[in-house]
Amino acid sequence: MTKSRLLKVTSILMLIFGVFGLVIDGFELAHSQLDFGFLTSILFSSTCVVAGLFGILAKSKKSILVLGLLLTLVVIVDALTATVIDVFSFALLIWPLMYLWGWYRSK
Numbered sequence: 699m700t701k702s703r704l705l706k707v708t709s710i711l712m713l714i715f716g717v718f719g720l721v722i723d724g725f726e727l728a729h730s731q732l733d734f735g736f737l738t739s740i741l742f743s744s745t746c747v748v749a750g751l752f753g754i755l756a757k758s759k760k761s762i763l764v765l766g767l768l769l770t771l772v773v774i775v776d777a778l779t780a781t782v783i784d785v786f787s788f789a790l791l792i793w794p795l796m797y798l799w800g801w802y803r804s805k
């Protein structure tokens with residue numbers, strides 16, 4: 699599979715931000731209680747890390763599609779279950795959309 703430049707760049711950024719999110723979640727775990735928002739944050743960060751790794755390795759086009767759709771689903775569920783739905787909740791949707799567009803452009 700020949701991956702597109704957009705998939706490569708998006709995967710690297712998702713990997714970096716996913717690891718950063720997991721570190722922040724680790725610090726937050728020590729100072730707060732477990733709630734649904736915290737669990738979706740961990741799910742989003744870990745999905746970003748896995749999707750970033752799969753996007754960088756680019757071995758299977760089908761696995762990249764599945765992870766992109768899963769990431770989109772996590773962002774939509776997180777935005778819909780947030781106490782206050784704001785523009786930032788839906789702005790996170792740009793990452794999975796760029797990831798899926800990079801998947802589409804790959805051959």
